[in-house]
Amino acid sequence: xxxxxxxxxxxxxxxxxxxxxxxxxxxxxxxxxxxxxxxxxxxxxxxxxxxxxxxxxxxxxxxxxxxxxxxxxxxxxxxxxxxxxxxxxxxxxxxxxxxxxxxxxxxxxxxxxxxxxxxxxxxxxxxxxxxxxxxxxxxxxxxxxxxxxxxxxxxxxxxxxxxxxxxxxxxxxxxxxxxxxxxxxxxxxxxxxxxxxxxxxxxxxxxxxxxxxxxxxxxxxxxxxxxxxxxxxxxxxxxxxxxxxxxxxxxxxxxxxxxxxxxxxxxxxxxxxxxxxxxxxxxxxxxxxxxxxxxxxxxxxxxxxxxxxxxxxxxxxxxxxxxxxxxxxxxxxxxxxxxxxxxxxxxxxxxxxxxxxxxxxxxxxxxxxxxxxxxxxxxxxxxxxxxxxxxxxxxxxxxxxxxxxxxxxxxxxxxxxxxxxxxxxxxxxxxxxxxxxxxxxxxxxxxxxxxxxxxxxxxxxxxxxxxxxxxxxxxxxxxxxxxxxxxxxxxxxxxxxxxxxxxxxxxxxxxxxxxxxxxxxxxxxxxxxxxxxxxxxxxxxxxxxxxxxxxxxxxxxxxxxxxxxxxxxxxxxxxxxxxxx
Amino acid sequence: xxxxxxxxxxxxxxxxxxxxxxxxxxxxxxxxxxxxxxxxxxxxxxxxxxxxxxxxxxxxxxxxxxxxxxxxxxxxxxxxxxxxxxxxxxxxxxxxxxxxxxxxxxxxxxxxxxxxxxxxxxx
Numbered sequence: 001x002x003x004x005x006x007x008x009x010x011x012x013x014x015x016x017x018x019x020x021x022x023x024x025x026x027x028x029x030x031x032x033x034x035x036x037x038x039x040x041x042x043x044x045x046x047x048x049x050x051x052x053x054x055x056x057x058x059x060x061x062x063x064x065x066x067x068x069x070x071x072x073x074x075x076x077x078x079x080x081x082x083x084x085x086x087x088x089x090x091x092x093x094x095x096x097x098x099x100x101x102x103x104x105x106x107x108x109x110x111x112x113x114x115x116x117x118x119x120x121x122x123x124x125x126x127x128x129x130x131x132x133x134x135x136x137x138x139x140x141x142x143x144x145x146x147x148x149x150x151x152x153x154x155x156x157x158x159x160x161x162x163x164x165x166x167x168x169x170x171x172x173x174x175x176x177x178x179x180x181x182x183x184x185x186x187x188x189x190x191x192x193x194x195x196x197x198x199x200x201x202x203x204x205x206x207x208x209x210x211x212x213x214x215x216x217x218x219x220x221x222x223x224x225x226x227x228x229x230x231x232x233x234x235x236x237x238x239x240x241x242x243x244x245x246x247x248x249x250x251x252x253x254x255x256x257x258x259x260x261x262x263x264x265x266x267x268x269x270x271x272x273x274x275x276x277x278x279x280x281x282x283x284x285x286x287x288x289x290x291x292x293x294x295x296x297x298x299x300x301x302x303x304x305x306x307x308x309x310x311x312x313x314x315x316x317x318x319x320x321x322x323x324x325x326x327x328x329x330x331x332x333x334x335x336x337x338x339x340x341x342x343x344x345x346x347x348x349x350x351x352x353x354x355x356x357x358x359x360x361x362x363x364x365x366x367x368x369x370x371x372x373x374x375x376x377x378x379x380x381x382x383x384x385x386x387x388x389x390x391x392x393x394x395x396x397x398x399x400x401x402x403x404x405x406x407x408x409x410x411x412x413x414x415x416x417x418x419x420x421x422x423x424x425x426x427x428x429x430x431x432x433x434x435x436x437x438x439x440x441x442x443x444x445x446x447x448x449x450x451x452x453x454x455x456x457x458x459x460x461x462x463x464x465x466x467x468x469x470x471x472x473x474x475x476x477x478x479x480x481x482x483x484x485x486x487x488x489x490x491x492x493x494x495x496x497x498x499x500x501x502x503x504x505x506x507x508x509x510x511x512x513x514x515x516x517x518x519x520x521x522x523x524x525x526x527x528x529x530x531x532x533x534x535x536x537x538x539x540x541x542x543x544x545x546x547x548x549x550x551x552x553x554x555x556x557x558x559x560x561x562x563x564x565x566x567x568x569x570x571x572x573x574x575x576x577x578x579x580x581x
Numbered sequence: 582x583x584x585x586x587x588x589x590x591x592x593x594x595x596x597x598x599x600x601x602x603x604x605x606x607x608x609x610x611x612x613x614x615x616x617x618x619x620x621x622x623x624x625x626x627x628x629x630x631x632x633x634x635x636x637x638x639x640x641x642x643x644x645x646x647x648x649x650x651x652x653x654x655x656x657x658x659x660x661x662x663x664x665x666x667x668x669x670x671x672x673x674x675x676x677x678x679x680x681x682x683x684x685x686x687x688x689x690x691x692x693x694x695x696x697x698x699x700x701x702x703x704x
Binding site: 076077079080083086087089090091093094095098294295305306309310313317337340341343344347348351354355358483559562563566567568570571 | 616621623624627628631634638639642643646647650653664667670671674676678683685686693
């Protein structure tokens with residue numbers, strides 16, 4: 001892992017991916033002149049390019065690294081994350097895609113302005129857009145830190161800073177037009193980067209046919225040393241062959257065996273040595289034996305597994321509708337019909353992609369089980385090729401995966417930054433190209449301190465929380481705004497604040513370290529970790545009730561606005577909105 | 582004095598299709614009562630379609646974890662050497678999502694075509 005030749009190869013791959021990203025961006029952005037170019041690529045992106053760009057933008061660190069990590073750790077129930085990340089686009093297709101495009105808006109705050117004509121609502125929406133995007137940038141930056149730290153041994157802060165710098169440069173340079181090319185390119189890069197190693201490992205797996213569902217924990221094939229960096233509680237099923245140097249259950253020990261099966265605490269700085277064939281200890285709360293891992297209903301750590309699964313379904317199915325960086329891409333379609341076709345193509349592209357992280361997660365349990373000890377299972381995709389395949393082939397695959405990972409951070413971060421910059425530039429500043437660039441700089445730097453300070457949860461889970469916030473705020477606003485004539489600006493603001501407060505508090509509590517599992521039967525902890533089941537209906541109900549109470553404030557032109565959103569373009573009702581116009 | 586002349590006749594070179602088109606289109610565009618009713622009908626039809634399809638998908642999806650927790654034996658069975666729960670969640674869910682999406686696009690576009698035909702049709 002620390003040999004200089006593989007490190008140089010990996011570093012080379014990272015640099016090539018980053019340079020290619022900037023180069024494609026410069027090529028695509030060389031004709032970016034107008035604000036419309038910067039914000040919506042002058043609405044000229046066809047479904048194919050757009051679907052690849054949306055998928056490239058959407059497949060973030062959470063999908064590229066996080067899904068495999070969660071599958072390795074928790075097994076079947078973790079599969080709900082990729083399903084939800086895909087199904088979100090079905091929700092978007094059914095309820096949002098075409099009307100949102102036909103509204104002619106160019107950002108989400110602009111849509112609310114178009115629909116309800118309230119400057120105050122526009123400002124509130126803009127704040128939510130910025131908050132959601134900044135929160136979503138945090139796990140991207142963290143993933144970059146993790147990747148560079150694990151692959152090259154660099155300090156954790158370098159990854160976030162490097163990704164922030166490249167992203168800002170790209171967005172400042174060409175805005176949406178350049179980003180479209182970059183992201184479409186990155187979808188295919190990511191697919192290759194995870195698909196090729198996954199297929200290689202699949203061939204290895206089929207040749208060996210090792211069993212996955214045994215009643216024993218995963219075992220290591222050769223002597224393995226694991227350094228524990230933060231305190232961790234592990235579940236040990238079979239202590240044979242495991243020795244500890246450092247702190248075990250609060251006592252200082254040296255080359256001591258683990259005394260008994262059960263839960264043990266390992267202090268920071270401890271080194272764990274596993275003899276060949278030893279059963280791997282597993283982070284407490286995760287299923288330890290193969291039989292538990294392969295079965296359904298175990299949840300993702302903590303109590304009430306069925307509730308967890310249902311909450312993930314609600315948050316992810318509705319959350320994609322409320323992600324500003326996803327919506328902004330739909331404004332670049334030429335018309336509503338293209339918007340629908342784009343959403344459908346995205347479902348296909350995502351379904352294809354998620355096959356591979358799932359496979360990687362399964363193989364991680366076989367080939368790098370030691371990652372399950374420290375809880376950094378997110379690194380599985382990065383480390384597995386070299387651990388499983390010896391020689392230069394493994395090193396090449398590892399370099400390829402590293403390039404894909406960096407593409408994932410860059411693509412998603414660029415998309416998020418375009419959204420932040422678009423919202424800030426047109427709603428706080430004066431909407432000129434120069435304002436867009438200033439806003440991009442501010443928005444890119446803002447999440448840096450958060451990424452360095454926040455506790456490191458699993459990346460997918462972190463992103464899942466952002467989905468919950470989006471599903472409780474912008475999703476009800478859009479769905480009710482598009483389909484219900486009774487919505488008023490006051491009602492929308494009440495719903496946004498209620499949903500945002502509940503889901504935001506829950507997310508903040510979980511990110512700050514979570515609530516103790518043993519409190520009140522585990523419900524407070526699980527509700528804070530998965531708030532969507534409560535906060536989404538709350539946001540919808542608040543919006544509806546508050547709108548009914550302020551019925552008199554329904555805007556006079558609602559009928560005309562509905563006609564514009566829902567009638568096909570052929571009838572000539574649609575009007576393209578432009579900033580400042 | 583007029584008897585020598587032939588009767589004046591109206592010559593029609595083609596049916597005037599345009600008149601009605603313009604009238605219904607204008608009704609929709611100008612938001613008259615009739616036009617608004619047409620738009621409401623379209624919105625209701627599209628929303629109904631989306632809700633029905635979403636309902637089908639939600640029922641299918643939610644029944645997987647709920648069914649699994651009610652009848653654990655179901656998920657422990659294997660087909661072709663793969664557990665049923667893995668087969669469902671890792672493979673079969675995705676074609677379902679795509680299939681429903683495709684059906685929606687077809688039906689929604691059909692609905693819009695029908696709407697345009699109603700608006701543009703002669704009485």
